[in-house]
Amino acid sequence: MVSPELSSAIAEFGEPRGYLAAASIGLPPRRAVEALTADLAAWAAADRDPQGYDPVIAATRASYADLVNVPASSVAIGSQSSVLTSLVAAAVPEGAEVLLVDGDFSSIEFPFLQRPGVRVRAVPLEELADAVTDETWIVVFSLVQSATGRVADTAAILEAAQRHGAYTFCDTTQAAGVLPVDASPFDVTVCHAYKWLCAPRGVAFLTVSERMLPLLTPTQAGWYAGDDVWSSCYGPAMNLAHDARRFDVSPAWQAWIGAEQSIGLFAGLDIDEVWRRASGLGDALCDALGVPQQHQAIVTWPDPTGADLARLTAAGIRASGRAGRVRAAFHLWNDESDVAAVVAAVR
Structure with a gap:
């Protein structure tokens, strides 16, 4: 079960299916986008100091x-x-x-x-x-x-x-x-x-x-x-x-x-709950790929030629490659469908 606080936070990010790149750059919650938009408008209207x-x-x-x-x-x-x-x-x-x-x-x-x-x-x-x-x-x-x-x-x-x-x-x-x-x-x-x-x-x-x-x-x-x-x-x-x-x-x-x-x-969140969700998805991906569980939000596996990263990219999945490995990063907005999409792309 997801707490009401975490559920509300997840809703701030819309439906970013296939986004597994928080280790490279996070996504802005809706409230941040609204605040930035309002600030830019105030600046343009000469209403900022x-x-x-x-x-x-x-x-x-x-x-x-x-x-x-x-x-x-x-x-x-x-x-x-x-x-x-x-x-x-x-x-x-x-x-x-x-x-x-x-x-x-x-x-x-x-x-x-x-x-x-x-x-x-x-x-x-x-x-x-x-x-x-x-x-x-x-x-x-x-x-x-x-x-x-x-x-x-x-x-x-x-x-x-x-x-x-x-x-x-x-x-x-x-x-x-x-x-x-x-x-x-x-x-x-x-x-x-x-x-x-x-x-x-x-x-x-x-x-x-x-x-x-x-x-x-x-x-x-x-x-x-x-x-x-x-x-x-x-x-x-x-x-x-x-x-x-x-x-x-x-x-x-x-x-x-x-x-x-x-x-x-x-x-305002229970970050331990966020970690259980993210690392749990990471372990689910490890199980599906047949590799040992890593108990991490960032899941990596060898990809020396970049072939797996290319397959993920072609499938519309945003991940990253570092030091000869694919890096899939699960955050609070991810769910089991993202695990399935990764497996389908690389298999």
């Missing part, structure tokens, strides 16, 4: 904070995962070790690889917890791997990091909105909201723990990082926010109009 977007930003930040179980004061806003990750990469001490996952998404790896004087080590996801040592300054990984959909063993990683005194950095871009996310145990999390949270591209979040906050330098500080935003438009006097807002990047206003609606929608 920058200050009018402030309540939208505040509401979206609060919804995201609720979704990932941290206070809003721990949440900074930005536009891209790599930009927010760069703040953390800049804080790594000279000679310190950064432990990465082999094959993880480049936006959380390249900023660390660009740091001179930092030792970077990459290991397979299943070896990550065991690879943490006393030399490790920070462990960097995605909660859900982009290429394979594999879910990290966060309990083991957190335990190992605590035992060795390492900081933790978790990218939740492929998780938030479909898999329950608790950002509070991590020192840093980043999330770009245009995938499973179904927001417009250009809306990203950084969460920072109390112990990590003083280690980060707001090198990208601008007027929106000010304690009083509208009194911070001109320098050189600088009075930045005392909490995570000091890392804010000024928002792309229209994107946040849509994000307020999308993230507010997911913040």
Whole structure:
């Protein structure tokens, strides 16, 4: 049985049969489209001003904070995962070790690889917890791997990091909105909201723990990082926010109009119910294809020539290919008919 809340949320997306590409780009709920359309009309009618977007930003930040179980004061806003990750990469001490996952998404790896004087080590996801040592300054990984959909063993990683005194950095871009996310145990999390949270591209979040906050330098500080935003438009006097807002990047206003609606929608759902639905469809597809169940919302299988992806595309099914594998991503709008359509296309 689907709860009334989830049923109502599903209805926001119409009938996107065959859309299995939330891991690449989410779909906007009806309320986000309506809000964006109204905002564009107001802008065209000269009925918009920058200050009018402030309540939208505040509401979206609060919804995201609720979704990932941290206070809003721990949440900074930005536009891209790599930009927010760069703040953390800049804080790594000279000679310190950064432990990465082999094959993880480049936006959380390249900023660390660009740091001179930092030792970077990459290991397979299943070896990550065991690879943490006393030399490790920070462990960097995605909660859900982009290429394979594999879910990290966060309990083991957190335990190992605590035992060795390492900081933790978790990218939740492929998780938030479909898999329950608790950002509070991590020192840093980043999330770009245009995938499973179904927001417009250009809306990203950084969460920072109390112990990590003083280690980060707001090198990208601008007027929106000010304690009083509208009194911070001109320098050189600088009075930045005392909490995570000091890392804010000024928002792309229209994107946040849509994000307020999308993230507010997911913040009001039982995400565990969303995960059971999505991963259950994933397992149903595995059964139908005769491959071991993956217990994931993202189901992948080998497709080195791209033949299966081409068959799906020809059948009107939107999926994706990554690292020589087909990637079929089930979200709340999908149902059993999508499983049947995939099987019919590839068989």
